[in-house]
Amino acid sequence: MTETNPRIISRVEMSPADAKWITLKKIKYVDQEGVERLWECAERRTRKSTGVDAVAIFAIIRSKTNAFPPSTVVIEQYRPPIGKVIVELPAGLIDEGESAESTAIRELLEETGYVADKVIEVSPVVVCDPGMTNANMQLVVLNVTLDDQLEFPTPKLEVGEHIITKVIPMSKLKAELEEYARKDFVVDARLSHFASGFALAQELKM
Amino acid sequence: MTETNPRIISRVEMSPADAKWITLKKIKYVDQEGVERLWECAERRTRKSTGVDAVAIFAIIRSKTNAFPPSTVVIEQYRPPIGKVIVELPAGLIDEGESAESTAIRELLEETGYVADKVIEVSPVVVCDPGMTNANMQLVVLNVTLDDQLEFPTPKLEVGEHIITKVIPMSKLKAELEEYARKDFVVDARLSHFASGFALAQELKM
Numbered sequence A, B: 001m002t003e004t005n006p007r008i009i010s011r012v013e014m015s016p017a018d019a020k021w022i023t024l025k026k027i028k029y030v031d032q033e034g035v036e037r038l039w040e041c042a043e044r045r046t047r048k049s050t051g052v053d054a055v056a057i058f059a060i061i062r063s064k065t066n067a068f069p070p071s072t073v074v075i076e077q078y079r080p081p082i083g084k085v086i087v088e089l090p091a092g093l094i095d096e097g098e099s100a101e102s103t104a105i106r107e108l109l110e111e112t113g114y115v116a117d118k119v120i121e122v123s124p125v126v127v128c129d130p131g132m133t134n135a136n137m138q139l140v141v142l143n144v145t146l147d148d149q150l151e152f153p154t155p156k157l158e159v160g161e162h163i164i165t166k167v168i169p170m171s172k173l174k175a176e177l178e179e180y181a182r183k184d185f186v187v188d189a190r191l192s193h194f195a196s197g198f199a200l201a202q203e204l205k206m
Helices: A100-112 A170-182 A189-203 B100-112 B170-182 B189-203
Strands: A007-013 A022-030 A036-044 A054-063 A071-079 A084-088 A091-093 A118-122 A136-146 A163-169 A185-188 B007-013 B022-030 B036-044 B054-063 B071-079 B084-088 B091-093 B118-122 B136-146 B163-169 B185-188
Touching: A022 B022, A022 B036, A036 B022, A054 A100, A054 B189, A071 A100, A071 A170, A084 A189, A091 A100, A100 A118, A100 A136, A100 A163, A136 B189, A163 A170, A170 A185, A170 A189, A185 A189, A189 B054, A189 B136, A189 B189, B054 B100, B071 B100, B071 B170, B084 B189, B091 B100, B100 B118, B100 B136, B100 B163, B163 B170, B170 B185, B170 B189, B185 B189
Parallel strands: A054 A136, A084 A185, B054 B136, B084 B185
Antiparallel strands: A007 B022, A022 A036, A022 B007, A054 A071, A054 A091, A071 A084, A071 A163, A118 A136, B022 B036, B054 B071, B054 B091, B071 B084, B071 B163, B118 B136
16 A cells, blocks of 8 residues: 555634534633632543543563663654654553553554553553643553564554554663654654653663 | 632533634544545644743752752642642743743743753653644753752742642652642643653663
């Protein structure tokens, strides 16, 4: 199949009545001084009874023989809101009845082909951009153990999903993301903050 | 002045025509296979000609005498979209004609009272939640050098701004954020990802 570069045709204001996935809300609230105030916010319509929209996955990919350094996998995906290919952590919306852990294991397999052998950590529910939206998520850290050399399994993508994976040694994560940004990619803020924190601990030797 | 706990009175759907700060857009785009598709997205109306919505600030607070360990400052702020007090990095929208650096230095002073003596790093433009919004930002790392002991300067808040600052040693950042989450606070994803990256580098001794 011949692939073309995706492109935006039009970008027009829409009413929430015409929107299936997200909506706008006007919030009336009382502030710390007892004054009634207004705030505007965007919300997903897809949140299930779990109360959490999505998970992102930080996979620690290790070799039993130390054939390669501890690495992680990021994905490249075209995102229409930005109109560019975004470099981000594997991620996905949580389905009804699904836990954060099982969503993370499923999405890692679907988007990257890697099979997690251990859930290392599930973060508390955190909020993505709390001045503008109510979007929330949990970060799930998964362990992927490979027998020897790095392997590149085939993702189990759905029809219409276009995702490219890239495995990066953790000690080079920040530098590689900066390299992406110098080309025509844009990096997700949560991934870049993770990488900045990792690099700062290395620099401070803490 | 007696302070009360802020609370939500109502949360109702609104049309973009009634919204001052944000809007909804329907995006028509052509995907990798040449198929025309639709996507829904929320946008801020406040973006200036710089093309970047906001900065967040990671301040490295150090003592000339090593009287305290390298620390950072986070803020606690009620956020109506979430209806809770959020723990986040100091941050602010970029005004017209302002650079990321100068916005960061100004906001750090206003929100925390700390005076930066050096810009350590300005990140590329990164995107906050690219499946849902076009919101973008830059992370600015600032250095704050104190002569000896930790000082707690007075923030220069605007009328109606209610922000509490907390200084946290970097090596305890992740644990302190988890402690916040066990209480009635919610942590911002970018801050929590930074802390997770920092802690992972410490654990892996990289």
